[in-house]
Amino acid sequence: MKKNKKFNIITSKVKEVNDEERSITAYGSVPIKDRDNELIASDAWNLKAFKKNPVLMLSHDYYKPPVGKVTWIKAEKEGLKFKATFAKTAVGDELYQLYKDDIMKSFSVGFIAHK
Secondary structure (H helix, E strand, O other): OOOEEEEEOOOOOEEEEEOOOOEEEEEEEOOOOOOOOOOOOHHHOOOHHHHHOOEEOOOOOOOOOOOEEEEEEEEEOOEEEEEEEEOOOHHHHHHHHHHHOOOOOOOEEEEEOOO
């Protein structure tokens, strides 16, 4: 049985902020052990399905609209790096500012674990 998981990263970091685009570049996952003592290897990502609709969700809540879109994403040795542009909504504005001000510092990715 496949188990849906949420992988929380507390050591990820925003690498770049672009005010003109309202975007951030950051790592959504890095290859270190999580609180369940598991890790996702950098070369384990299959992003094909995600790239069909690359939306940025808040707290894995798929019942609410996205807060932005991922404009590119790639697996690197250092982790899963992405660039996200925030929506021009009240929630998008708030989240962009929280990341820009270094108040929010981490990301969480949802995945289905495979062997």
